[in-house]
Amino acid sequence: MFKKVLIANRGEIALRIIRACKELGIETVAVYSDADIESLHVAFADESVCIGPRQASESYLNIKNIISAAEIADVDAIHPGYGFLAENPHFAKVCEECGFEFIGPSSEHISLMGNKSKAKETMKNLGVPVVPGSEGAVKDKDEGLKIAEEIGFPVIIKASAGGGGKGMRVAHSELSFLKNFETAKNEAKSAFGNDEVYIEKFIEEPRHIEIQVFGDGAGDALHFFERECSIQRRHQKLLEEGPSPFLTERMREKMGKVSVDAVKGLGYKNAGTIEYLVDKYGNFYFMEMNTRIQVEHPVTEMITGVDLVQLQLKIAAGEPFDISQKDIKIIGHAVECRINAEDPDTFAPSPGKIEAYYAPGGFGVRVDSATYQDYIVLPYYDSMIAKMIVFGKNREEAVNRTKRSLDEFIVEGIKTTVSLHKRILANHAFIKGDVTTDFIDRYMRE
Structure with missing residues (x-):
């Protein structure tokens, strides 16, 4: 079992992980932004390291600072919790390359399941039922419209790299599809840096x-x-x-x-x-x-x-x-x-x-x-x-x-x-x- 674990998160999930570690006899290291210095996860961890200012991009999302904290504290493993870097394949890979066990799946699995169209195709091949729709991302609105007409309206347009409702639009007709297709792509590009979208049959009242x-x-x-x-x-x-x-x-x-x-x-x-x-x-x-x-x-x-x-x-x-x-x-x-x-x-x-x-x-x-x-x-x-x-x-x-x-x-x-x-x-x-x-x-x- 690990001797010391760094928790790359904050709030209740960081506290939850600290409790689990302590019950297994594992020492814990909390990281925190300067705005979180009085947080309970900092108080209850065995050690704590400040990793940057209040902006998440400069602290809880700052991979370089988190790895530096792990090296300073000489930990065996890093637990990402949820949110922040928990589903970032690059972070998982950096942890692996720097000799820290990433407490989660491999970077390859995170990357695979993080791309919604590839995840759907993979699961379909593994025998998991999938909603009728496009085979991966669609190249343009004409291909998307053809697929929508084949599976029948209403359909939902989804960002391939997305989640949380961003880059997601429902279309009930050809006209609304053409309007919502570009909107979904623009939202996806803005939120995830990737404008790929795929099409699925919209399941009503699911x-x-x-x-x-x-x-x-x-x-x-x-x-x-x-x-x-x-x-x-x-x-x-x-x-x-x-x-x-x-x-x-x-x-x-x-x-x-x-x-x-x-x-x-x-x-x-x-x-x-x-x-x-x-x-x-x-x-x-x-x-x-x-x-x-x-x-x-x-x-x-x-x-x-x-x-x-x-x-x-x-x-x-x-x-x-x-x-x-x-x-x-x-x-x-x-x-x-x-x-x-x-x-x-x-x-x-x-x-x-x-x-x-x-x-x-x-x-x-x-x-x-x-x-x-x-x-x-x-x-x-x-x-x-x-x-x-x-x-x-x-x-x-x-x-x-x-x-x-x-x-x-x-x-x-x-x-x-x-x-x-x-x-x-x-x-x-x-x-x-x-x-x-x-x-x-x-x-x-x-």
């Missing part, structure tokens, strides 16, 4: 369901069941739960097997999440694979009892799986609410000083956060200030416990999404488990 997977890099793989992630705004998840209230045992088994077979076929190592669109008939289609630990990984930890971050560390250190697929069982239900420093109606960021802070507790309640009273929410980074994950023996108990916990959650001085989550949990469609990716626009914009 669910977004993902499968948590792990590979050992030697051809073996496991899945840890699914998470329902359909409640989103602007393609960013707000509330996740597991297991999905929609899947039958037969569907769950099929999605798990297909996902594991794909991971084995890739020879993939460490944590990954295969994301699917699922239509109302139960057909599922590959959307993308995230080559990192997810924000919502605690949902899976709660319903399986497995520490996924510790498993990441063990796999990266070359240890074999200490659990088999038959040992992984769903032992209850979990709901995760992302508490963001945002206006709950407009989603506008709400940075500032937290004047009062109280996190809920009690049986089955977990709060992952690096926030405290008098903490200043900075405008330079992601707006999420806490994740509240609640467990119950079944969905009804988990939802009722989540409602109670939200009533206890106190954050004063800034606006948060706590009240929005209360409205979501009170909604009749959510209570029935009838959630699709347009849930927020359909029910929360009234």
Whole structure:
């Protein structure tokens, strides 16, 4: 096992990794921008190194400074967390070349899955169902329009190198396709430096369901069941739960097997999440694979009892799986609410000083956060200030416990999404488990 790990991240995920390391007897090194000097991940790590000013481009995205910090601290490995450099293949490769174990998949797998059109083609060849569409990127609008007419409107135009809703446009007719094609390409170029786009059939009112997977890099793989992630705004998840209230045992088994077979076929190592669109008939289609630990990984930890971050560390250190697929069982239900420093109606960021802070507790309640009273929410980074994950023996108990916990959650001085989550949990469609990716626009914009 590693003796010392550097965490190339900040906030709650950095704190989460520090905790996992300490429980395995691993020393930790935090990196921080000068704006984060009073952050909890800096306070709780064994060592800390400043890597630059508040701008992420000069600190948390500065590969040279992070590698220098790793060399100064004499670490064995680097954990990227999520966001920032977590899915940057160049960073993973630099870590490898400099003699630091990158706690994640290989740079080749990150690169492959980071290109959406190549990822789709690869998964299709591995037997994973894919949405009908173009074979890779389309060269121009004429080729794109021909494909759109063949598969039938509506279609969605997506950036090959993108994510987070950027470079993504839906077209319901030839006219809207021609208009949106150039818009999508321009957005993709601006956001990712790559204007390649591909075309897919647009699945109306889909669910977004993902499968948590792990590979050992030697051809073996496991899945840890699914998470329902359909409640989103602007393609960013707000509330996740597991297991999905929609899947039958037969569907769950099929999605798990297909996902594991794909991971084995890739020879993939460490944590990954295969994301699917699922239509109302139960057909599922590959959307993308995230080559990192997810924000919502605690949902899976709660319903399986497995520490996924510790498993990441063990796999990266070359240890074999200490659990088999038959040992992984769903032992209850979990709901995760992302508490963001945002206006709950407009989603506008709400940075500032937290004047009062109280996190809920009690049986089955977990709060992952690096926030405290008098903490200043900075405008330079992601707006999420806490994740509240609640467990119950079944969905009804988990939802009722989540409602109670939200009533206890106190954050004063800034606006948060706590009240929005209360409205979501009170909604009749959510209570029935009838959630699709347009849930927020359909029910929360009234």
